[in-house]
Amino acid sequence: MQATRHLMTRAGHCLRVRARLALTSHLTTTSLPAAQNMCIREVSMGQAVASQHLIRDSGNQDCLGKASVTMHSAAANSTSTMLQVCWAEGGMDLFPYVWLRDNCQCPSCFHPTTLSRKISMEDLNLDIIPTSIQMANGGEMVEIQWLDGHFSTYSANWLHERAFNKASQDRRDCFRRPPQSFWGSELLESLPRASFPELLEDNVALFTFLQQLEVTGLVVVSDTPCCSGQIHQLSKRVGYLMPTHYGETFTVQNKINANNLAYTSSSLDMHSDQPFLTHVPDIQLLHCITQYHGEGGENVLADSYHAGHILVSQHPDKFHILTTTLVDFYDVGLEDGKEYFALDRKPVISVNHEGNIQQVNFNTMVRDSFFMTSADKVAGWYDALSTFYRILKDPQNHIEYKMNEGDIIVFDNTRVLHGRKGYEMAHGDRHLEGGYWEWDQVRSRRRSLQITAH
Incomplete structure (x- = not known):
């Protein structure tokens, strides 16, 4: 049974961050291998976003990224059907339009308490493209108007944590199942x-x-x-x-x-x-x-x-x-x-x-x-x-x-x-x-x- 989702106030968010930092401090004194401790630190020090559609989702993915990233730019990629995001901290990631539309977090597409996708495959246009892409809140958000008239917003943190790169995917894999340490x-x-x-x-x-x-x-x-x-x-x-x-x-x-x-x-x-x-x-x-x-x-x-x-x-x-x-x-x-x-x-x-x-x-x-x-x-x-x-x-x-x-x-x-x-x-x-x-x-x-x- 999935846990009920709550909007997090700034104070509540700070309490969670402090709890994670305390947890990390405790874990790094145990007998876990060094690589595993590093993985735990990366997983535990993440920051959730207090936004209506970006609070902790069914995968608890918000715990996997680093705190408070922002976008330098967000625009259509010139050579593919993807959103191109350049990060203020450096680096660039691509996000397929069909994936973005499939994962719209608005209440019409994603149920807020069951944490379940409401959009069906029948309703998903595999060739969907945006009509406009705009950054908001100083690079903390990107707003997309789709060709079918739908409007979606995504936070920089949410996108960064789900980026299609090895570092992001390794963090997720570590959260799913930490690496094993073999012994004799x-x-x-x-x-x-x-x-x-x-x-x-x-x-x-x-x-x-x-x-x-x-x-x-x-x-x-x-x-x-x-x-x-x-x-x-x-x-x-x-x-x-x-x-x-x-x-x-x-x-x-x-x-x-x-x-x-x-x-x-x-x-x-x-x-x-x-x-x-x-x-x-x-x-x-x-x-x-x-x-x-x-x-x-x-x-x-x-x-x-x-x-x-x-x-x-x-x-x-x-x-x-x-x-x-x-x-x-x-x-x-x-x-x-x-x-x-x-x-x-x-x-x-x-x-x-x-x-x-x-x-x-x-x-x-x-x-x-x-x-x-x-x-x-x-x-x-x-x-x-x-x-x-x-x-x-x-x-x-x-x-x-x-x-x-x-x-x-x-x-x-x-x-x-x-x-x-x-x-x-x-x-x-x-x-x-x-x-x-x-x-x-x-x-x-x-x-x-x-x-x-x-």
């Missing part, structure tokens, strides 16, 4: 951490936590009460828990007639959770309520994207095999009296349209014996998987961390593989509560906090 065993020396009580009360702490989760894929939350229900409490600050056939939350503890190997004291190889689901849970939370105090029980964690980059650089042919060969994963059992049979097919390493890793589906425990490929390709696939596994198991590429009671490990389940060393039940029990989040909700909350946290 060195992460153990500086584990990203957060305080549970602070996350419940402090929006800046919550923003930092969510931002770090996107960047590193792993954060340890400390000082959590050692009782059930705390994952729900934290989730109320972020969004909603994602239910699966194991429920909204699940208990990781030694159980009689266990329906999951995690519900035993056996060791667990590194894996991603629930690859047998079409929508694999994006983020996993594991809250340690009771810890086993003998030998064993340590969590083993690896950045599979880091391992994947090593694989593609050293064995590109094997990387190709793991990204193109489809594998069946399954889960069959009974939970709370309900039978389930989950089944899905996907490659071990999924890549996006740019060839970058976007998900790793590695789980030997639930990889099916049905293998829908030709017999002559099986040995090569096992060889590729074995090579990937050796990279993951290299001591330089993973960490071991024994959770303290009151810890919550929060990690990207599509990226960070996790396992566990076995332990002897004769020396005590180990009780964890788990749950899942979705990236869409987490990123939505982070973006909102990026604008409003104070």
Whole structure:
């Protein structure tokens, strides 16, 4: 549901700017990479425009540009159907007329509270041209009269933030999804951490936590009460828990007639959770309520994207095999009296349209014996998987961390593989509560906090 849009007074605008500056100051003292801190500073120090049609829009784009730009000139480009804007600070950008008309911000074209475009494609003339272009307010605005009689105004800030150049688009991309920082065993020396009580009360702490989760894929939350229900409490600050056939939350503890190997004291190889689901849970939370105090029980964690980059650089042919060969994963059992049979097919390493890793589906425990490929390709696939596994198991590429009671490990389940060393039940029990989040909700909350946290 989209937030209601408000006209911002000058005083309200100043409060927001001060809040963003305070947020930026806090963030630059964290363990985020230098490049990421730079990106945050650029995103957080932007200035919104207190104008009827230029207040914060559905993308919160006003936070991405720099404060108060003005135009030196705005006129028709002599060689194309575009508006040419020369900035008072230097530089020039072109804005296609069809894009400007499509994005008119007047109440007839853009709904002020739903933040939605009202103009339809049927009404959009792809060959639209202006009859007049005039700057106003000392270069802070440009007014366009269109051939169809419509009148539009655009602010310099609004145009500058949406300019068709790499710097503007990089700022937007950083706001959409900050760049990731990959890691190996060195992460153990500086584990990203957060305080549970602070996350419940402090929006800046919550923003930092969510931002770090996107960047590193792993954060340890400390000082959590050692009782059930705390994952729900934290989730109320972020969004909603994602239910699966194991429920909204699940208990990781030694159980009689266990329906999951995690519900035993056996060791667990590194894996991603629930690859047998079409929508694999994006983020996993594991809250340690009771810890086993003998030998064993340590969590083993690896950045599979880091391992994947090593694989593609050293064995590109094997990387190709793991990204193109489809594998069946399954889960069959009974939970709370309900039978389930989950089944899905996907490659071990999924890549996006740019060839970058976007998900790793590695789980030997639930990889099916049905293998829908030709017999002559099986040995090569096992060889590729074995090579990937050796990279993951290299001591330089993973960490071991024994959770303290009151810890919550929060990690990207599509990226960070996790396992566990076995332990002897004769020396005590180990009780964890788990749950899942979705990236869409987490990123939505982070973006909102990026604008409003104070």
